[in-house]
Amino acid sequence: MTCTVLSALALSMTLAGCGGNVQNGTSSGETKPVTLTYWSMWNKGEPQQIVMQNIINEFEKQYPNIHVTVQWAGRQLLPKVQQTLISGNVPDLIDKDEQEIAASLVESNQATPLDSILNRTIQGENNTINQVIPKQPLHFYDNNGHTYIIPYELIASGIWYNGSLFQKYNLAPPKTWSDFLQVATKLKSLGVAPVAADGTIDFYNAYWFYWLSDRILGPGAFLKAAGDKSGNAWSNPKFLEAAQDVHNLVANDVISGYQGSKWPAGQVSWAQGKAAMLLMGSWAPSETHTYAAQGFQYQMFPFPVVDPSVSPETDAETYLIGWSIPKGAEHIDAADKFILFALNKSHLEGISTIAQNIPARMDIPAPANLKTAQDLFKGATNYHAVYDGVQSQYADYWQTVFLTLDNKLFFNQISPQDFISQMEQKSKEYWSTH
Amino acid sequence: MMRKASVFNFTSGARATSSVFAISNSLEKSRRKLIIPFLLPALILYVGLFIFPSVGSLFISFQDWNGFTTTMHFIGFGNYIRLLHDPLYWKSLFNTLKVLVFVGLAVFILGFLFTAILSYLPGRKIVRAVIFFPNIIPPVALAILWGFLFDPQMGPVDAFFRLVHLHFLNRQWFGPNLMFMTISLGMGWMYTGFYTVIILAGAEKIPKYYYEAAQLDGANRIRQFFTVTLPLTWDVISVAVVLWVINAVKIFEFIYAFAGTGSNPPTQIWTSAIYMYVLAFGSRTPIYQLGYASAIAITMVLLIAILIILLRRILMRERIEL
Numbered sequence: 095m096t097c098t099v100l101s102a103l104a105l106s107m108t109l110a111g112c113g114g115n116v117q118n119g120t121s122s123g124e125t126k127p128v129t130l131t132y133w134s135m136w137n138k139g140e141p142q143q144i145v146m147q148n149i150i151n152e153f154e155k156q157y158p159n160i161h162v163t164v165q166w167a168g169r170q171l172l173p174k175v176q177q178t179l180i181s182g183n184v185p186d187l188i189d190k191d192e193q194e195i196a197a198s199l200v201e202s203n204q205a206t207p208l209d210s211i212l213n214r215t216i217q218g219e220n221n222t223i224n225q226v227i228p229k230q231p232l233h234f235y236d237n238n239g240h241t242y243i244i245p246y247e248l249i250a251s252g253i254w255y256n257g258s259l260f261q262k263y264n265l266a267p268p269k270t271w272s273d274f275l276q277v278a279t280k281l282k283s284l285g286v287a288p289v290a291a292d293g294t295i296d297f298y299n300a301y302w303f304y305w306l307s308d309r310i311l312g313p314g315a316f317l318k319a320a321g322d323k324s325g326n327a328w329s330n331p332k333f334l335e336a337a338q339d340v341h342n343l344v345a346n347d348v349i350s351g352y353q354g355s356k357w358p359a360g361q362v363s364w365a366q367g368k369a370a371m372l373l374m375g376s377w378a379p380s381e382t383h384t385y386a387a388q389g390f391q392y393q394m395f396p397f398p399v400v401d402p403s404v405s406p407e408t409d410a411e412t413y414l415i416g417w418s419i420p421k422g423a424e425h426i427d428a429a430d431k432f433i434l435f436a437l438n439k440s441h442l443e444g445i446s447t448i449a450q451n452i453p454a455r456m457d458i459p460a461p462a463n464l465k466t467a468q469d470l471f472k473g474a475t476n477y478h479a480v481y482d483g484v485q486s487q488y489a490d491y492w493q494t495v496f497l498t499l500d501n502k503l504f505f506n507q508i509s510p511q512d513f514i515s516q517m518e519q520k521s522k523e524y525w526s527t528h
Numbered sequence: 529m530m531r532k533a534s535v536f537n538f539t540s541g542a543r544a545t546s547s548v549f550a551i552s553n554s555l556e557k558s559r560r561k562l563i564i565p566f567l568l569p570a571l572i573l574y575v576g577l578f579i580f581p582s583v584g585s586l587f588i589s590f591q592d593w594n595g596f597t598t599t600m601h602f603i604g605f606g607n608y609i610r611l612l613h614d615p616l617y618w619k620s621l622f623n624t625l626k627v628l629v630f631v632g633l634a635v636f637i638l639g640f641l642f643t644a645i646l647s648y649l650p651g652r653k654i655v656r657a658v659i660f661f662p663n664i665i666p667p668v669a670l671a672i673l674w675g676f677l678f679d680p681q682m683g684p685v686d687a688f689f690r691l692v693h694l695h696f697l698n699r700q701w702f703g704p705n706l707m708f709m710t711i712s713l714g715m716g717w718m719y720t721g722f723y724t725v726i727i728l729a730g731a732e733k734i735p736k737y738y739y740e741a742a743q744l745d746g747a748n749r750i751r752q753f754f755t756v757t758l759p760l761t762w763d764v765i766s767v768a769v770v771l772w773v774i775n776a777v778k779i780f781e782f783i784y785a786f787a788g789t790g791s792n793p794p795t796q797i798w799t800s801a802i803y804m805y806v807l808a809f810g811s812r813t814p815i816y817q818l819g820y821a822s823a824i825a826i827t828m829v830l831l832i833a834i835l836i837i838l839l840r841r842i843l844m845r846e847r848i849e850l
Contacts, residue, residue, distance in 0.1 A: 173809040176595045176816070197814035202596035294702050294786065296794045297812070354700030354707070356675040356786065363681050489815045493806065494616045498795045505704045527613050 130428040132164045133185040135171045135415070141380065142247070142451070145444035146189075149436045156217070156435060160428045172198050175420060179204050184420040187429040192243045192414040193479060193486035196235035199420060205242040206419040206426060208433075212241060217435040226437065226455045230477040231412050244433050245416035245454040247445050250467045251301055251480070252411075253398075254364075254372045254379075257391030259286070267395035269407065271309065271339065274398040278348040281370050289343070290369035291352040292360035296497040297485070299504040301373045302343065304481050305397040306336035312404030313478035320484045320491055325522035328514055337503055337510035344506045353505050358382075365390060373397070375413065379463040380450040392463035396470055410474035414454070490528070495520045582829065589822035595808075596816065607823035616795060617824065620803040621831075627712060627799060628776040628835075634716040635723050635772065636765075642724040643731050643761075644753045656728060659721035667718065671785035674714040678702060702786075708797050715782055719775070723768050730764030731757050759845075766843040773835045777828055780805065800828050 132150070136143035143166055150162045167174055171190055176198070178184045188195075199205040212223045212232075223232070227245060235243050253274075255267065263284055268274040278288035292298055307316040311332045319327035327333075343349050352360050358381065364372040365382035367390070372378060379392040386392075396407045417436075419429045436442060437455065445453040452460045452468050460468035485492045499520065503513040589607055591600035611617050642659060646652040662670060678685050678701035689697040701710040734756065742752045758765075780801040786793045791812050793802065806813070808821035 169812070170809065172814065172816075173595075179596055180598055191812070194812070194814045198594070198596055198816060202594060204596050294707070294794060295791060297791065351680065351700070354678075354680050354703035356679060356702045359675075359679045359681055368681070485813055489810065489813045490807070490817065493792065493810075493813045493815060494795065498616070501704065501794055501796070507704060523613075527610055 127159045127161070128425045128428050130160050130162045130187065130425050130432060131185040132162055132187045132429075132432070133167045133171055133175065134164060134188070135169055135190045136166055137168045138166045141449035142445065145448050146436075148444055148448075149441050152441060153432055153435050157428075157431060160425075160431065162432070175199070179420060179422065182422060184422045184424075186423040186425045187417055187419055187432060189246070189415065189417050192235050192245060192416050193483070195243050195416070195418045196237070197486045197489055199418060200235060200237050200242045204421045206421055206423060207240040207242060208244055208419065208430075209241050211244075211430045211434060214430075214434060216437045216439075217431070218438050218440075223434075223437060226439075226457060228456060228471070228474075228477075230474075231414055231454065231471075234412055234414060234477065234479065243414070243416040243418045244437070245414040246436065246442060247415040247449075248452045248454050248468075248471060249376050249413035249415070249480075250411050250452070250470060251305075251373065251375045251413070252394040252396050252467060252470070254374055254392065254394050255370055256364075256367060256387075257393040258389050259367065259370055260393070267393065268398050269395075271306075271398045271400045275342075275348070278346075282347065287350060287369040289349045289371045289373070290355075290360045290364035291349050291372070292355045292357040293353040293505065294356045296501050297481075298357075298374070300481065300497060300500050302340045302504065303336055303500050304484075305373070306339050306400070307333065308409070308478065308482060309397060309400040309405045310336050310339075312401075313409060313476060313482060316482040317479075317484050317487065319517075320482075320488050320496065320521070322521065323525035325518040325520075325525070328517040328521060333517075334510055334514050337513045340503055341506065341510045341513075344504065376452055376464055376467045379461070383450075383463075394464075394466045406475065408470075408473055408475040410470050410477050411480055412477040413480040416454070491521075491524055495524050585822045585825050588819055589826050591819040591822075593819045594816040595818040600819070603819070607820045610820065611823055611827065616798070617800075617803065619795070620798045620800045621827075623708065623797065624777055624779075624799040624801070624831075626708070627715065627779060628773065631712050631715050631719070632769075632772050632776060635719050636769070638716070638720045639723040639727050639768075640753070640758075642720070643727045643757065644749065646724070646728055647731055647757070648749070652728075656721075656725060660725050661721065662718045663722045667781035668785040670714065670718055671782050674710075675702070675786065678710055704794075704796060707786075707794070711783055711786060711797060715779065718782065719772075723772065726768045726771075727761060727764060730761035734760045762843070762845050766840070766845075769839055769843060770836055773839060774832055777801070777832050777835075800824060800831075804828070 134143065134146055136146060147164070150164055154160065154162060165185070171188060172194060175185065175188055179199075195205065215222055216226065223244060231245055231248065233241060234245075253267075260267065263280070263286075265277055265280065268277050281288040304316055311330070315330075315332075319330070319333065322328075355363070360369075361372060361374065361378065361382050362385055363369055365386040367387040376394070378394075383392075396410070399405065399407050417429075417433050419426055423429060439455065439458060442453045442455055443458045445451050446458055446460055450461045450463065452464050452471070456468070456472055459465075479486065481492070484496065496517075499508070499513055499516050502508045503510065508516065588600070590602060590604060592603045592606065593600040642655075646655055649655060677683050680686055680698070680700050680702075683701075685701070686698050689695065699706055701707075738756050738760070739752055742756050747755060778801055779799060783793060783797055783799060783802055784805070786797065792806050792810070798806070804821045804824040807815050807817045807824065810816060
């Protein structure tokens with residue numbers, strides 16, 4: 095392993111030495127045959143890969159002079175792009191979670207601005223990108239007034255539940271945090287575990303504190319506290335309230351017995367009806383439907399509201415997957431054409447019909463399982479980044495400081511007061527060396 | 529005449545010897561000429577794939593660099609100074625040392641035990657193949673299997689304890705308190721076969737008459753193991769220990785695969801290798817601190833080097849010829 099990483103690192107260095115400055119991309123002519131190099135985050139066989147492959151096939155028919163060479167690079171795509179950026183042989187188009195592209199390519203000024211295509215008509219339609227993708231998600235990761243990423247899939251986290259189980263026990267999806275706790279209490283009295291979790295995934299555990307912070311303090315507060323170099327922002331009593339709420343979930347057995355649950359055991363347990371609810375991204379139905387109990391009805395409600403004045407139900411989380419063109423790409427024009435082609439309604443609807451996810455275009459109906467999540471997007475009055483943007487803006491802090499302590503809180507290893515005081519102290523220590 | 533002959537013989541012998549020397553020298557010269565061309569391909573590969581990356585890593589460890597730009601910022605020993613104040617680095621290093629010592633002890637104790645048993649077992653080739661089996665399966669697949677075995681809801685381990693009414697043994701095996709121990713147990717299971725096979729290969733070379741002599745002297749099997757097997761396989765054991773040190777510091781896939789979603793495992797089970805990987809390439813969390821990750825890589829190489837030097841000294845024994 096050491097050797098492999100060392101080799102990769104040194105290879106990068108060699109390339110850095112040999113590659114010289116990365117040149118700006120040039121447009122490929124329409125008549126000249128070109129090869130568009132597309133690196134995708136999907137693995138071969140994944141539903142989204144099938145959708146993209148279908149789009150590529152149609153695209154090549156529409157533009158016979160453009161041949162697409164695609165590499166299904168998987169989730170470790172960005173380290174691969176990293177090396178090509180130095181060698182100068184970059185792919186023309188990539189797709190990945192937007193917060194990761196923003197924190198890497200965009201942050202390093204290694205992405206091509208895509209402002210010029212926002213007002214161009216989508217292939218085969220009269221609509222422009224600006225007209226079909228909601229403004230806030232489209233410009234979510236803009237940098238210095240430029241757009242670098244065009245989303246094609248939206249993800250939102252919320253509390254998933256089995257509609258038929260709620261009907262059976264005559265339960266209504268809770269709107270507020272106190273309603274949620276009442277539902278949990280009733281479920282416990284009926285002998286049903288209220289909430290399932292996969293405790294070994296720390297960023298799933300972190301959903302609870304992040305959402306409670308958002309609902310108690312409003313969007314942006316968690317991000318601000320994470321970036322506070324003095325650590326004092328954590329002394330706001332409302333953070334303690336959020337920590338206390340997380341603590342109570344575990345201490346009162348709302349989430350019980352899942353500390354050692356290794357993914358996907360917890361979500362399997364939920365889909366099989368052994369627990370009533372699951373706080374998860376909108377990928378939950380597509381990941382669990384193969385082992386769901388008979389008659390399982392996928393339903394989702396937004397994270398319960400605590401203080402509607404700071405974070406109402408219509409404050410939606412935005413987690414986007416989109417395309418970007420690395421700086422130095424050779425065939426920018428062909429990549430633009432591909433984006434405009436793929437965003438065509440009939441092409442992009444595969445994200446809904448085949449991949450069972452929510453397309454970035456709101457005029458494409460989401461799968462029935464995700465209708466609530468899509469409605470949430472449509473009716474949103476505000477969008478905030480997943481984990482309030484802490485994961486992408488302060489990635490190292492998120493991973494090494496926050497997740498470590500949040501796990502301890504979630505596993506009831508430290509009290510809410512200790513969590514807050516350690517967040518203050520560790521944040522201060524972290525920022526003193528960064 | 530005799531004398532003459534003898535002189536003559538001596539001279540001719542000298543000539544013969546000298547001509548043999550001459551041939552030998554010329555062969556030696558030719559052989560020497562061949563050394564470089566024969567060594568060169570391997571040397572090029574070694575320098576290109578090991579020495580150069582190591583030097584490259586050392587160079588990068590003095591830089592602040594995210595890998596996405598051609599510009600690096602020289603920060604001297606900045607990354608190394610940061611390591612000194614990074615609690616997660618020390619925690620990860622401590623976990624690495626725990627794996628090295630505790631899993632290592634378990635692996636070698638079991639390895640000796642299996643060697644002692646298998647040396648006398650009639651069907652030992654089959655048993656050896658069975659215990660070696662985890663080594664030919666990708667660690668990622670083993671991690672998934674291990675996760676399934678110890679799953680508190682559906683795993684057969686807890687199901688068995690419930691079946692035999694040993695409820696007090698039901699545990700959150702992957703909970704925060706036991707996760708590292710459960711994973712260590714898995715690593716022990718995974719590596720025992722490999723080191724047993726190495727030790728066993730050494731033990732099988734010991735001539736049977738040593739054991740027969742020991743038996744005649746009244747030594748039981750335990751004594752035979754300590755007085756015959758162990759001293760005569762010491763060289764092999766020393767090599768196996770060195771291999772283990774290198775392996776233990778590098779262990780990665782088995783622990784990394786425990787998150788199961790292509791994401792990072794919880795920080796409490798990170799080893800130095802995991803921490804280095806997360807910082808360099810991340811997963812879902814875009815950290816990309818290649819300079820700092822290189823500094824960790826360098827400390828890992830130093831750790832391996834120091835441990836090997838120490839162990840070679842500790843394990844050095846006079847070689848016993850069989």
